[in-house]
Structure formats: structure tokens, C-alpha cells
Amino acid sequence: MRSLFFICIFTLFHHSSFGEYQYxxxxxxxxxxSEQRYRRYIKPQLKNIKTEYFYLSKKISYESDIVLKLRNAISNLREAYLEYEDSCFNKKGTANQDLCKTGLNVLIRDLYKSNQLIFDLRNDLISDLKVKHYNYNxxxxxxxxxxxxxxxxxxIISHLETNRLISNTSYQSSFQKNRKIPLKLTKIYTLTNLSITELIAKDARPHFEALLYNFIIPVEENMxxxxxxxxxxxxxxxxxxAWNTFHVNIEKGDVDISKKNANLVKIMHNRWNSILKLIF
Incomplete structure (x- = not known):
């Protein structure tokens, strides 16, 4: 089994087209x-790969640290809203109203903070002259x-503010959860991911997009x-x-990347291979 694995890894490293790879x-x-292996080794290594991916994407682009803060804020909002819905719109009607009010206030506050991050992000990119003629589009x-x-x-804020206004009134019972809000939060999360890769250099962007959607996000959500x-x-x-395609294209493709950043990709590659060696 182990020899078969390394044969396949060898095969992956000698192709450059995504469609030619074999599982x-x-x-x-x-x-x-096991959960112990996951907690002690697999999760920390996957977390490091994710962190290094976003660090690398920043190093080869003109993006700001604020865009990653925005992504984290929106990701947290998605989870917080689902928890709020589960607690405050349960069918048994046993929700703690004080906790629901607190949760609602926190959601609205964090949504306003996210919009402030957008303002700060625009200001940061322009004030530091990161936008030049060749990347204006x-x-x-x-x-x-x-x-x-x-x-x-x-x-979303408008909907939640309405909820807050009618709480403790005779209209409160008519207020139901809005099934569109989780979809809207997912949409802005997707738009944030698109905005991150938009700032990456043209030659590297397709490879970073592919890894983000086929490796980073699935691992983030599920592991x-x-x-x-x-x-x-x-x-x-x-x-x-997904990982080996990215690694080959960045290390041996036509992507303009510094030796320091190439070494970081090697570190990420070693992390992934160490996970595979551990579980096989």
C-alpha cells in the first residue's frame, strides 16, 4: 500500500495538467x-497549511491584511447566526429571551464592524498606493x-434591526427566522474569497483559486x-x-515566485506529505 502511494505521488509530479492526474x-x-492523532498532529498541520496559504497569497499580491480580517469576520458571522437561529427560533419555544437579545445585539454589532473593515480596506489600498496602472482593472x-x-x-442588518425593534412587543410572535440570511452570509463569504484571489498576480491566480476552493475551504469547513x-x-x-497540482504548477510552472516563497510552498508540501505518511 505504501509503495503504491509513492508511485502515485511520483506520477502526479510528472504532469502539469489537472485533467491528466489520476487518483x-x-x-x-x-x-x-484517530481523534488523538487528529488533535495532536493532523489538525495543527492542516491549520498551518491554511495559514501559510493566506500568508503566501498576500506576499505575491498587493492585498492588505484587512481582507483576511474581513474573511474571518464573515466566517464567524455565518457560524454565529446559525447558532442564534438554533437557539432563538426553536420549535419548542424554550428560547432564553435575554440571551437571544444579547446574541442579536452582538450580530448587529459585528455586521457593522464588517462594513467598517470594508471601508478600512479600501482606504488602505489607496492610501498606500498599492493600486497602480498595471493592476487597476x-x-x-x-x-x-x-x-x-x-x-x-x-x-441583513435591516432585517435584524427590525427584529430588535419589535422584540417585547405584540408583533414579536409574528417575526419568523429569515431563511435567506444564511444564504446571504454564504454569498458574502464566497464574494470575500473571490476578492482575495482577485488581487493575486495573473500568472498565479488560477492556481491559488483552485487550491482555495478544492483544498483550503473544504479542509477548513470539515477538518x-x-x-x-x-x-x-x-x-x-x-x-x-488539488494539493499536488498546486505544488507542481507553483514550483515547476511559469509562475513568477521568489526563492523564499518557493521554500514556503515546499514547507507546506512537507506538511501535507507528513499527514499522509502518518495515516497510511
Whole structure:
């Protein structure tokens, strides 16, 4: 089994087209992904890969640290709103109204903070003269994403402010959860991810986009926010394919990258391979 794995890794490293890669075969029942191994080794390594991905994307682009703060803020808002819904719109009607009010106030506050981050982000990019003639179109696209995010945030705020106004009134019982809000939060989360890759240099952008959507986000949702060993086993072939495609294209492709940043990709690659060696 181990020899088959390394043969497939070798095959992956000698192709450059995503469509030509083959999944390596393995018996998922034999993979050793215990909770102890996950907590002590797998999760920290995956978390480091994620952190290094965003650090690297910043180093090869003109993006600001604030865009990552915005992404984290919106990601946290998605989770916080779902918790608020589960607690305050349960069918049994046993919600603690004081806690619901507090949760609602926190949500509204954090939504306003997210919009402030958008303002700060625009100001940061312009004031530091990061927008130059050769990347002006990228900034226009980037700014368009921010406009859409800002509008949706205000739509959500409007709905939640209405909820706050009618709380403790005779109209409160008629106020139901809005099923569109989780979808809107997911949409602005997606727009934030698009805005991040928009600022990456043109030659590297497709590779960073592919890794973000096929590796970073799935791992973040299923292995960093929770422990989902069955998902990891089922997705391991796709994750390995996504990672090795990125690694080959960045290290051996036509991407203009410094030696220091290339070394960081090697570190990330070693982290991923160390996880595979541990579980096989």
C-alpha cells in the first residue's frame, strides 16, 4: 500500500495538467485517523497549511491584511447566526429571551464592524498606493466584490434591526427566522474569497483559486471547524490531487515566485506529505 502511494505521488509530479492526474487508490478502512492523532498532529498541520496559504497569497499580491480580517469576520458571522437561529427560533419555544437579545445585539454589532473593515480596506489600498496602472482593472473588480458584500450586509442588518425593534412587543410572535440570511452570509463569504484571489498576480491566480476552493475551504469547513474523519477519508484523493497540482504548477510552472516563497510552498508540501505518511 505504501509503495503504491509513492508511485502515485511520483506520477502526479510528472504532469502539469489537472485533467491528466489520476487518483491514487487505497483502502479507506485501513487509514488511521484517530481523534488523538487528529488533535495532536493532523489538525495543527492542516491549520498551518491554511495559514501559510493566506500568508503566501498576500506576499505575491498587493492585498492588505484587512481582507483576511474581513474573511474571518464573515466566517464567524455565518457560524454565529446559525447558532442564534438554533437557539432563538426553536420549535419548542424554550428560547432564553435575554440571551437571544444579547446574541442579536452582538450580530448587529459585528455586521457593522464588517462594513467598517470594508471601508478600512479600501482606504488602505489607496492610501498606500498599492493600486497602480498595471493592476487597476483588478482593483476595479475587487472593489466591485466589496460593493456587493457591503450591500448584502446592510440588507441583513435591516432585517435584524427590525427584529430588535419589535422584540417585547405584540408583533414579536409574528417575526419568523429569515431563511435567506444564511444564504446571504454564504454569498458574502464566497464574494470575500473571490476578492482575495482577485488581487493575486495573473500568472498565479488560477492556481491559488483552485487550491482555495478544492483544498483550503473544504479542509477548513470539515477538518478545522470540526472533526470529520469519514469525510477526510472520502475526500483524500481529491485533496491530494488539488494539493499536488498546486505544488507542481507553483514550483515547476511559469509562475513568477521568489526563492523564499518557493521554500514556503515546499514547507507546506512537507506538511501535507507528513499527514499522509502518518495515516497510511
Amino acid at each position: 491514487f487508490k487505497f483502502d479507506s478502512d485501513k487509514l488511521n485517523i 483588478n482593483y476595479i473588480n475587487f472593489s466591485g466584490y466589496l460593493d456587493k458584500i457591503e450591500i448584502i450586509i446592510y440588507e 478545522l471547524k470540526s472533526f470529520s474523519p469519514e469525510w477526510f477519508k472520502a475526500s483524500l484523493g481529491k485533496l491530494n490531487l
